Amino acid sequence: MSTSPKLKIPVSKEDHFQGPDKAPLVLVEYGDYQCPHCGRAYPIVKRVQKALGDKIKFVFRNFPLSEVHPDALNAAKVAEGAALQGKFWEMHDLLFENQESLDVQSLARYSDQLGLDGEELNEAVAAPEVEEKVSMDFEGGVRSGVNGTPTFFVNGARYDGDWSYGPFLKSLEAVLAHEESED
Amino acid sequence: MAILKEGTMAPNFTLPSTPDQKVSLSEFRGKNVVLVFYPADWSPVCGDQLALYNEVLPMIKKHQAEVIGISVDGIWCHLEFSKERKYRFPLLTDFEPKGHVARLYGAYREMEGTSERALFVIDGEGVIRWSYLSPVGVNPGADGILDALEKLSKKEKT
Numbered sequence: 001m002s003t004s005p006k007l008k009i010p011v012s013k014e015d016h017f018q019g020p021d022k023a024p025l026v027l028v029e030y031g032d033y034q035c036p037h038c039g040r041a042y043p044i045v046k047r048v049q050k051a052l053g054d055k056i057k058f059v060f061r062n063f064p065l066s067e068v069h070p071d072a073l074n075a076a077k078v079a080e081g082a083a084l085q086g087k088f089w090e091m092h093d094l095l096f097e098n099q100e101s102l103d104v105q106s107l108a109r110y111s112d113q114l115g116l117d118g119e120e121l122n123e124a125v126a127a128p129e130v131e132e133k134v135s136m137d138f139e140g141g142v143r144s145g146v147n148g149t150p151t152f153f154v155n156g157a158r159y160d161g162d163w164s165y166g167p168f169l170k171s172l173e174a175v176l177a178h179e180e181s182e183d
Numbered sequence: 184m185a186i187l188k189e190g191t192m193a194p195n196f197t198l199p200s201t202p203d204q205k206v207s208l209s210e211f212r213g214k215n216v217v218l219v220f221y222p223a224d225w226s227p228v229c230g231d232q233l234a235l236y237n238e239v240l241p242m243i244k245k246h247q248a249e250v251i252g253i254s255v256d257g258i259w260c261h262l263e264f265s266k267e268r269k270y271r272f273p274l275l276t277d278f279e280p281k282g283h284v285a286r287l288y289g290a291y292r293e294m295e296g297t298s299e300r301a302l303f304v305i306d307g308e309g310v311i312r313w314s315y316l317s318p319v320g321v322n323p324g325a326d327g328i329l330d331a332l333e334k335l336s337k338k339e340k341t
Binding site: 005067068138146 | 238322329
């Protein structure tokens with residue numbers, strides 16, 4: 001078990017992603033909206049995306065540790081509910097930017113802020129399909145060796161390195177150079 | 184000292200789970216057991232590791248398995264730790280004689296006086312079916328445990 005774990009659930013159209021579908025770099029994050037480390041990673045990922053432009057596709061999957069973070073599961077469902085109204089990333093960003101206020105009232109405020117249909121969102125949050133989506137993400141993550149949040153996978157391999165901006169970008173660029181040299 | 188390997192009979196033990204209750208491995212006959220040795224309550228990696236198992240518990244229970252945590256911490260320490268983190272599985276105290284059970288499993292660190300970070304999946308007959316020794320500072324996750332339990336479930340069906 002010395003090699004780093006591999007992503008068991010391939011990136012698919014079920015995933016929320018940013019960047020070109022066929023980008024040479026695929027970064028998958030398993031995250032929890034209430035986890036402070038994920039909150040710290042959020043602007044770093046944004047900067048990395050900016051630096052790598054159309055070379056990177058970013059996928060976010062849910063990994064709420066609900067016993068430690070009581071609002072995390074609900075927040076994940078709200079983001080999935082927002083996705084049904086075409087606003088996943090807008091909600092994802094708002095949640096991370098306001099991760100100290102993820103109570104029900106605050107979540108409703110974010111929904112209003114994004115101009116979502118509140119009633120529709122509430123229905124989605126209560127729907128078994130949305131619950132299922134979040135738990136599928138979680139279970140797939142566990143099987144892929146996610147051991148905490150955030151956990152990143154770069155082109156299918158778990159990234160155990162430093163994810164502060166400089167080292168993260170450098171590692172991603174190295175993978176990119178390797179991918180491009182193989183073409 | 185190497186940890187016990189798959190195919191070995193899991194040594195039985197009886198350890199306190201609360202100040203007035205004890206738990207024996209033999210009570211779990213007929214069920215699968217995930218035995219989690221970890222170095223210490225409250226240390227950051229253990230906390231994350233056990234927090235993960237707490238969340239993954241429903242996935243583990245699908246395989247008729249129970250999780251048991253073991254460290255050399257005293258029972259009052261375990262109680263407070265468990266209460267604060269809301270763990271839904273027992274933490275046993277390998278405190279007196281210190282590390283006795285960890286030694287039986289080859290999972291004791293003499294220099295530090297704590298157990299290793301080691302995982303054992305034990306079947307319903309008390310046989311070790313998978314074991315894994317993690318570097319002490321690394322959270323081993325739950326994928327190895329679930330792979331092992333899945334294999335066990337498949338075997339039982341055939």
